[in-house]
Amino acid sequence: MLAMNFRGAFKVRADYDMPYPEIEHPGDAIVRVLRSCICGSDLHLYHGLVPDTRVGMTFGHEFVGEIVDIGSDVKNVKTGDKVIVPFNISCGKCVFCKQELYGNCHEANPQATAVGGIFGYSHTAGGYNGGQAEYVRVPYADVGPTVIPEWMDLDDAVLLTDIVPTGYQAAEMGGIQKGDTVVVFGAGPIGIMAAKCAWLFGAGRVIVIDELEYRLEFVKKYAQCEVYNFKSLEDPVVFIKKTTDSLGADVCIDAVGAEAAGDAMNTLLGRKLLLQGGSTTALHWAINSVKKGGIVSIVGIYGPTACLVPMGNVVNKGITIRANQAAVKRLLPRLIEHVKNGVIDPKQLITHRIPLEEVAEGYHIFSTKLDNCIKPVLIPPTANS
Amino acid sequence: MESDENKSKDFKNIRGGDHSHIKGWGIDADSKNDPTYPIKKRTDEEHEGYEWERPTQQKVDVEILKSIERPNITAVFGTSVPPSGLSGAIRRKAFEKGEGSYGRWLPLILADRIGVYEGIIDDLKKGIMPNTFAERGWGAEWKYNRKNFLIKTAVGALVVAGSVAILISSNREKSYSK
Numbered sequence: 001m002l003a004m005n006f007r008g009a010f011k012v013r014a015d016y017d018m019p020y021p022e023i024e025h026p027g028d029a030i031v032r033v034l035r036s037c038i039c040g041s042d043l044h045l046y047h048g049l050v051p052d053t054r055v056g057m058t059f060g061h062e063f064v065g066e067i068v069d070i071g072s073d074v075k076n077v078k079t080g081d082k083v084i085v086p087f088n089i090s091c092g093k094c095v096f097c098k099q100e101l102y103g104n105c106h107e108a109n110p111q112a113t114a115v116g117g118i119f120g121y122s123h124t125a126g127g128y129n130g131g132q133a134e135y136v137r138v139p140y141a142d143v144g145p146t147v148i149p150e151w152m153d154l155d156d157a158v159l160l161t162d163i164v165p166t167g168y169q170a171a172e173m174g175g176i177q178k179g180d181t182v183v184v185f186g187a188g189p190i191g192i193m194a195a196k197c198a199w200l201f202g203a204g205r206v207i208v209i210d211e212l213e214y215r216l217e218f219v220k221k222y223a224q225c226e227v228y229n230f231k232s233l234e235d236p237v238v239f240i241k242k243t244t245d246s247l248g249a250d251v252c253i254d255a256v257g258a259e260a261a262g263d264a265m266n267t268l269l270g271r272k273l274l275l276q277g278g279s280t281t282a283l284h285w286a287i288n289s290v291k292k293g294g295i296v297s298i299v300g301i302y303g304p305t306a307c308l309v310p311m312g313n314v315v316n317k318g319i320t321i322r323a324n325q326a327a328v329k330r331l332l333p334r335l336i337e338h339v340k341n342g343v344i345d346p347k348q349l350i351t352h353r354i355p356l357e358e359v360a361e362g363y364h365i366f367s368t369k370l371d372n373c374i375k376p377v378l379i380p381p382t383a384n385s
Numbered sequence: 386m387e388s389d390e391n392k393s394k395d396f397k398n399i400r401g402g403d404h405s406h407i408k409g410w411g412i413d414a415d416s417k418n419d420p421t422y423p424i425k426k427r428t429d430e431e432h433e434g435y436e437w438e439r440p441t442q443q444k445v446d447v448e449i450l451k452s453i454e455r456p457n458i459t460a461v462f463g464t465s466v467p468p469s470g471l472s473g474a475i476r477r478k479a480f481e482k483g484e485g486s487y488g489r490w491l492p493l494i495l496a497d498r499i500g501v502y503e504g505i506i507d508d509l510k511k512g513i514m515p516n517t518f519a520e521r522g523w524g525a526e527w528k529y530n531r532k533n534f535l536i537k538t539a540v541g542a543l544v545v546a547g548s549v550a551i552l553i554s555s556n557r558e559k560s561y562s563k
């Protein structure tokens with residue numbers, strides 16, 4: 001079958017000779033992929049920053065599709081169902097899943113206890129092939145996959161696998177109280193959704209910081225928020241202090257993660273030499289811009305090794321840090337309602353529709369932010385049959 | 386002193402036990418003091434430890450590297466690209482270390498880099514010529530960033546031509562000076 005095939009940092013190809021997935025466990029399903037996105041998280045793999053990313057693997061954790069085969073234990077979905085597949089693989093039985101920590105399942109990733117199982121996200125996240133393919137194996141098919149409502153557009157559905165729940169949880173973890181000032185670092189799909197969702201929790205002011213003018217333009221309209229380009233600010237932290245009565249924001253959200261720009265030292269240590277689990281510039285800014293007793297919510301992804309953060313300020317300011325992989329399954333019912341009622345319109349973020357055959361160009365476009373790219377979606381040829 | 390070797394088997398927190406011998410036990414407990422709300426829906430099940438009814442175990446028929454921070458292979462796992470070759474040997478070594486250790490992650494990064502060369506050799510064996518232009522998606526530059534792309538290519542070509550010229554001339558000098 002046709003699938004994305006990783007060949008090393010910055011190199012992927014559309015490979016027509018990848019093996020079809022098989023049922024390997026009675027709880028598995030095989031899904032024919034209808035839409036599959038490239039995520040900012042995939043860029044960390046693509047740039048060679050995630051340890052144990054093996055050549056020959058297929059990426060892709062944001063996909064929707066039709067179930068074409070199920071294992072003998074699967075009861076909740078059947079062949080022919082079109083499903084949203086959360087990016088986290090979760091068993092539904094371990095104590096973490098039972099407490100709705102679906103991003104922290106203990107029965108989906110033998111390689112690392114600190115990371116759950118994620119489709120197509122290196123062996124550090126379980127060694128699963130992902131959905132940037134015509135077909136994909138979906139374990140625990142009774143738990144994650146959720147049938148797409150009749151009325152829902154596939155383009156909305158595919159964004160419910162990750163970026164909408166992640167942006168929503170970023171705001172949720174901010175513990176936003178009515179009237180709070182919320183600063184979101186990053187105007188990628190995650191930051192855009194976090195800004196949009198901050199209002200749903202009652203924010204009084206929402207500010208987004210990035211360096212890409214076209215993304216700031218987009219989020220300003222899409223999420224009706226204030227935007228600032230950090231390239232034109234001498235010191236983003238000082239600027240935020242000044243614009244928040246000198247006290248700082250109530251809540252800061254890191255929606256950038258390991259590949260943050262804006263500080264040469266962090267870039268060198270975290271992105272070039274890989275001596276820390278990524279560049280922590282946005283996290284620095286978040287910690288330093290939040291007010292005393294404030295909350296920093298982190299959804300940006302960092303590597304497994306240690307990272308330099310201004311811990312002294314965390315302690316001295318009494319900051320609460322909250323972070324996680326989004327628990328997609330927990331949030332889906334609420335978010336499906338929000339899409340239905342027009343509170344959130346996810347598909348507006350899709351700027352590029354790319355045939356799976358051109359996956360290498362898709363990665364290049366998203367990685368180098370060519371052609372004002374915000375969110376690319378890959379469409380396998382079999383999606384049209 | 387308790388250590389890995391001699392610690393007792395029932396080294397366990399028995400929740401709900403009697404703490405009446407501790408003066409003031411629990412008098413300031415506050416169930417609302419829970420920063421995990423609403424992300425974690427607390428149940429008491431986790432207090433039992435790793436005792437839940439596990440899902441059916443997937444058959445382990447490829448080599449899976451397991452974290453030493455857990456006792457077993459998870460009930461399901463991915464079976465893509467099992468470890469092989471030199472990169473595989475390094476990965477096996479790396480997995481002897483705990484998840485907090487640089488001794489685990491730095492070798493894995495090294496193995497990833499070696500894996501790239503193994504991938505090229507694999508390709509050649511199968512008669513696939515690596516196509517860097519296509520794999521790097523440079524066609525997109527041509528489509529969306531033509532001017533920059535042409536400049537970059539021209540500069541690249543000049544650098545190559547320049548280096549070749551220098552090499553040739555220095556070789557000549559060498560041959561003259563013989």
Ligand SMILES: NC(=O)c1ccc[n+]([C@@H]2O[C@H](COP(=O)([O-])OP(=O)(O)OC[C@H]3O[C@@H](n4cnc5c(N)ncnc54)[C@H](O)[C@@H]3O)[C@@H](O)[C@H]2O)c1
Pocket residue numbers: 039040041042043044162163166185186187188189190191209210211212215230255256257258259260261262281282298299300301302324325326
């Ligand atoms: N926790 C989760 O469940 C989860 C899920 C999905 C994605 N993520 C992570 O969220 C992050 C963002 O994802 P995305 O898809 O939006 O990625 P993206 O690469 O499209 O966007 C990142 C944005 O951050 C901007 N940026 C860089 N440095 C910055 C800085 N110092 N300050 C402010 N902005 C800066 C970039 O210009 C870019 O627009 C990634 O790290 C991704 O891995 C987490």
Ligand SMILES: [Zn+2]
Pocket residue numbers: 039040041042061062087162163
């Ligand atoms: Zn994603």
Ligand SMILES: [Zn+2]
Pocket residue numbers: 090091092093094095096097098104105106107
């Ligand atoms: Zn679980």
